[in-house]
Amino acid sequence: MNELCHIRSIPSSCFCSPNSKTSQKNPRQALVKVQANRVSISMHNSEMKVPHVLTVAGSDSGGGAGIQADLKACAARRVYCSTVITAVTAQNTVGVQGVDIVPEEFVAEQLRSVLSDMHVDVVKTGMLPSPGIVKVLCQSLREFPVRALVVDPVMVSTSGDVLSGPSVLAGFREELLPLADIVTPNIKEAAVLLGGVPLRSVSDMRAAAKLIRDMGPRNVLVKGGDLPDSSDSTDVLFDGEEFYELRSSRVNTRNTHGTGCTLASCIAAELAKGSSILEAVRASKRFIETALDYSKDLVIGNGTQGPFDHFFALKNISQNSTRQDKFNPNDLLLYAVTDSRMNRKWGRSILDAVKAAIEGGATIVQLREKDVETQEFLDAAKVCLEVCHSYGVPLIINDRIDVALACDADGVHVGQSDMPAHVARTLLGPEKIVGVSCKTPEQAQQAWIDGADYIGCGGVYPTTTKENNSTVGLDGLKEVCLASKLPVVAIGGIGPSNAHSIMEIDVPNLKGVAVVSALFDRECILTATRNLHSLLSEAAKLKK
Numbered sequence: 001m002n003e004l005c006h007i008r009s010i011p012s013s014c015f016c017s018p019n020s021k022t023s024q025k026n027p028r029q030a031l032v033k034v035q036a037n038r039v040s041i042s043m044h045n046s047e048m049k050v051p052h053v054l055t056v057a058g059s060d061s062g063g064g065a066g067i068q069a070d071l072k073a074c075a076a077r078r079v080y081c082s083t084v085i086t087a088v089t090a091q092n093t094v095g096v097q098g099v100d101i102v103p104e105e106f107v108a109e110q111l112r113s114v115l116s117d118m119h120v121d122v123v124k125t126g127m128l129p130s131p132g133i134v135k136v137l138c139q140s141l142r143e144f145p146v147r148a149l150v151v152d153p154v155m156v157s158t159s160g161d162v163l164s165g166p167s168v169l170a171g172f173r174e175e176l177l178p179l180a181d182i183v184t185p186n187i188k189e190a191a192v193l194l195g196g197v198p199l200r201s202v203s204d205m206r207a208a209a210k211l212i213r214d215m216g217p218r219n220v221l222v223k224g225g226d227l228p229d230s231s232d233s234t235d236v237l238f239d240g241e242e243f244y245e246l247r248s249s250r251v252n253t254r255n256t257h258g259t260g261c262t263l264a265s266c267i268a269a270e271l272a273k274g275s276s277i278l279e280a281v282r283a284s285k286r287f288i289e290t291a292l293d294y295s296k297d298l299v300i301g302n303g304t305q306g307p308f309d310h311f312f313a314l315k316n317i318s319q320n321s322t323r324q325d326k327f328n329p330n331d332l333l334l335y336a337v338t339d340s341r342m343n344r345k346w347g348r349s350i351l352d353a354v355k356a357a358i359e360g361g362a363t364i365v366q367l368r369e370k371d372v373e374t375q376e377f378l379d380a381a382k383v384c385l386e387v388c389h390s391y392g393v394p395l396i397i398n399d400r401i402d403v404a405l406a407c408d409a410d411g412v413h414v415g416q417s418d419m420p421a422h423v424a425r426t427l428l429g430p431e432k433i434v435g436v437s438c439k440t441p442e443q444a445q446q447a448w449i450d451g452a453d454y455i456g457c458g459g460v461y462p463t464t465t466k467e468n469n470s471t472v473g474l475d476g477l478k479e480v481c482l483a484s485k486l487p488v489v490a491i492g493g494i495g496p497s498n499a500h501s502i503m504e505i506d507v508p509n510l511k512g513v514a515v516v517s518a519l520f521d522r523e524c525i526l527t528a529t530r531n532l533h534s535l536l537s538e539a540a541k542l543k544k
């Protein structure tokens with residue numbers, strides 16, 4: 001076998017001449033180790049450790065599920081993904097036509113290759129088609145421990161074809177599940193693990209999660225994608241103490257092939273980046289919901305189980321659009337806008353306020369810090385961005401394009417007397433979100449021309465957070481919505497008592513409400529956000 005030459009690329013600015021003064025002291029200097037024709041270069045301090053997920057799963061020739069879904073999910077979540085293939089399937093949108101199982105010795109060899117060398121953080125498993133493969137996997141995990149193990153107990157494909165038979169169950173129950181940090185059965189798989197009793201409701205899912213946890217995994221997520229007669233898509237997470245019901249709206253689409261594989265890979269990717277289990281599951285569920293929503297009209301294949309687009313991009317290409325999909329208008333449902341005076345009044349940091357709002361269900365966050373020094377603003381924006389992204393929530397910066405650029409925020413929101421929207425767009429580039437405050441149909445039309453992504457319309461009601469701000473009322477809001485080609489979020493004096501009247505306005509592009517005081521001028525931001533979120537979700541459902 002050839003000796004491998006293993007060289008990591010290093011920015012040229014980091015190389016030092018051996019004679020230069022800095023070469024002895026500079027901690028960023030490259031270390032070159034030569035061991036029997038094997039060269040490895042490592043960097044002090046400037047080394048970049050990439051979060052790494054290893055997926056142990058089957059190949060899906062149709063590209064929608066299995067290894068292919070895992071690679072796409074990890075890439076979309078910006079995590080490196082290596083692969084150990086357990087089976088090759090001939091599969092398309094109609095079903096599974098054939099399965100060729102990889103011999104367990106060769107699965108073991110692939111595992112050894114990757115785990116002995118490549119600094120894997122998290123292992124995610126999918127299709128494990130034979131008891132021997134389950135065994136070699138457990139042996140490898142004991143020999144090369146990793147930070148976390150995510151087990152997706154794949155048994156039957158969405159099309160109803162068997163991918164792993166009952167012979168693997170003993171290995172699952174006795175060896176693999178006790179090693180798992182989280183196991184993610186769908187309702188059919190949960191039933192099989194528990195001996196065949198079908199799950200028909202969310203309370204059945206809770207009971208199943210509890211029983212499966214008794215088999216040894218630290219957390220159980222029972223997925224409800226296939227729960228009959230449900231308008232929501234509810235998953236149940238049980239961590240041994242608490243149950244969390246994670247709800248999203250059910251996207252009406254045939255393109256759900258690979259959702260389970262993708263969800264488990266996203267969870268693994270978020271864990272590899274350092275998230276907690278709850279954060280990882282929430283961010284992953286959001287990712288699936290968004291991906292399904294963006295891909296609901298994709299047509300790939302003639303069957304009933306279509307794949308979806310992990311990069312949310314094909315839809316645009318198919319419409320010949322030159323603009324990139326980068327912004328989901330449904331994110332405007334509950335738009336939390338911070339206020340430093342309120343945080344000061346309640347003795348909270350911006351970060352604590354933002355965290356609580358996200359945990360309560362805020363779907364997008366804007367930092368509007370009018371009287372904070374630049375350095376402080378930037379520091380706060382950076383930490384808030386990290387938290388927002390761990391939940392899959394976009395972060396917008398009010399007015400300060402420099403701060404948005406410096407922290408690589410998701411976008412900016414500008415008012416009529418701030419930086420013009422077309423200049424903001426030029427400065428930020430095509431990928432970022434640009435929002436504009438508008439009071440009139442003319443301003444709404446201009447925002448569209450300027451390349452904005454959404455408009456904020458208001459103040460709808462009088463408010464104390466903005467001085468000298470004239471109100472437009474519900475009629476003015478409706479007029480602006482009708483004139484706007486962009487999605488609209490209503491702002492100004494909105495809270496639980498009047499959010500309903502806003503959502504009842506019968507215009508499809510009115511997507512939600514932006515709120516300051518009703519969240520941040522409250523003793524418990526989390527409860528205030530949670531209440532408003534459930535009210536808005538109900539109202540949004542009625543709108544559909």
Ligand SMILES: Nc1ncnc2c1ncn2[C@@H]1O[C@H](COP(=O)(O)OP(=O)(O)O)[C@@H](O)[C@H]1O
Binds near residue numbers: 158226233258
């Ligand atoms: N139509 C849908 N709309 C929204 N979320 C969905 C839909 N179908 C599945 N999901 C979500 O996708 C994830 C995978 O669930 P599920 O489809 O039940 O798994 P599997 O692919 O293993 O059968 C879950 O978070 C589930 O709630």
Ligand SMILES: Cc1ncc(COP(=O)(O)O)c(N)n1
Binds near residue numbers: 057065126154159258
């Ligand atoms: C190789 C492989 N692994 C997993 C699945 C499950 O995915 P789904 O439940 O969406 O059919 C699959 N169909 N193929």
